[in-house]
Amino acid sequence: MSATDAREAISRAHQAEWARVVAALTRRFGDLDIAEEAAAEAFATAVERWPADGVPPNPGAWLTTTANRKAVDRIRRENKRDDKQKEARMLYDDAPPEPLGAIDDERLRLIFTCCHPALAMQTRVALTLRMVGGLTVPEIAHAFLVRPTAMEQRITRAKAKIKAARIPYRVPSAEDLPARICGVLAVLFLLFNEGYLATSPDTGPVRHDLTAEAIRLTRLVHALMPDDGEVTGLLALMLLTEARRTARISVSGELVPLHEQDRGAWDRSLIDEGHRLVRERLATGVAPGRYQILAAINAVHTFARDVRDTDWSQIVALYDQLVRLDHSPIVALNRAIAVAELDGPEVALAAVDRLEHHLAAYHAYHATRAELLRRLGRSHQSRAAYGKAIELTGNTAETTYLTRRRDQLR
Known part of the structure; x- marks a missing residue:
């Protein structure tokens, strides 16, 4: 096996097994620090041995066994707690698994x-x-x-x-x-x-x-x-968002904003399932929570077959409900984006500018300002806002999109 193949196997094992190994060791020894350090040592050992010896048939079991031994060795070296020694010896007992x-x-x-x-x-x-x-x-x-x-x-x-x-x-x-x-x-x-x-x-x-x-x-x-409204709301929100995934990144690797996406590329089965969950919650007559309102907002977006058909007044009304539950400045920012479509960019910009103290380090705040300033014809200020957003974002597709939008300004 090549070193590259081994590294890829280790990477896959890390994603799949890290949490399980740490949790198993924490339950066994009652010490989170020992669990994390032993797991890290086990993965470091894999980096050394797997390229030469090959990936074991059961990487998860290998990592768990190695991490257990590392933890036992460390506890014995420290020789601090007798009860830890007893728990370490339990590793070799045939005790039944916990429920x-x-x-x-x-x-x-x-x-x-x-x-x-x-x-x-x-x-x-x-x-x-x-x-x-x-x-x-x-x-x-x-x-x-x-x-x-x-x-x-x-x-x-x-x-x-x-x-x-x-x-x-x-x-x-x-x-x-x-x-x-x-x-x-x-x-x-x-x-x-x-x-x-x-x-x-x-x-x-x-x-x-x-x-x-x-x-x-x-x-x-x-x-x-199944009867928890917020659980249902979160599932609906995820499905309605995931339905747009394939339309969100262009072939060139650039972010495609919602109003420019090909709605024919959206996953209709996920949208239908998300809409059904939203309707189920509305039918209960129970006041919705945060995730249910976010799901309802996404349902309005995905109900419109064309961006021009979007019911912005309903979206703003839903955001008004959400603001009463969640005072987060990010919610206020997203509400302002909807207000721009209903009342115009000048009204929205005034609302966005009031959030500067809370969101100055948040890239979406500057990206939103840049778009609103662009629509108002204030190109110089818009370019500066785009520049700040580009500086703060780490997403490559978003960086590409923001850079193109900035460079289009004269």
Whole structure:
């Protein structure tokens, strides 16, 4: 086997096995730091040995076994805790596996396990995205609109709290699910978003592996909790967004904005399923939550066969509902984009400019300003806003699109 083949195999194994290995070791030893370090050592050993020895028949089992041994070796070297030594010896016992709890899927079980209510919401979401979602710290920081150093500190503090407070790493029961579902949905939503518009220049502009996995896991949650409106709303939102995936990137690798997309290329089966879920929730008469409103907005977009048929008044009304539930400046920014179609770019620009204090480091804020300034004929200011957006974005397709739009201005 070539070194390239081995590296590709290691990369695939890392994506598939990292979270499982870390979770297994954390349950075994009760120490997240030991689990992560042992898993890292196991993957480093794979990098050294697989190119020469070949990829083992079961890479996951090989990595788990190697990581277990690394953890045992480290505990014995440190010689700090007698109870850890006893747990390490359990590796060689024929003890029956622990019960799976209410969730059959291993990755979804890990997400529910990590979303422990003892941690603050943003902290548990960030930690789960790192441990189970496999996102990098910069990718997670971008989702929360904070600096990577601040996010690294947040995750480190979360690990320290788990350790100090002895928060149990326990598979949740069916009764635990409602208390954790809010964090789980946030994790799945942000995982999907990173796939929908990847923030790293080192990946493709769209990561179908992430969007597909987020949809798969959300379908499983929907099967577990079919009467939860927000679960249904998130699934509908993902389906209606994913339906447009093939139309979002041009052959030349440039982002295609919604109003320029070939709607005939949209996946009608996903749209029909998403619309059906939205109608189901509307029929209940229950006040919608955040994900249900976002799904309804996407349903209005995908209902229009031509961009000129879009019901912008309904979209603005839905955003007005959403603003009352979610005071995020990103929601206000997206509302302003809809207002531009209803009331004109000048009204929208005034709303966008009020968000500068919150969104100055967010590329979409500057891209939105650039488009509104362009429509108002303020080319010099528009070019400057495009330049700032290009500087801040990490998505290659978006960079290409913004650069072309800027360079068209005279």
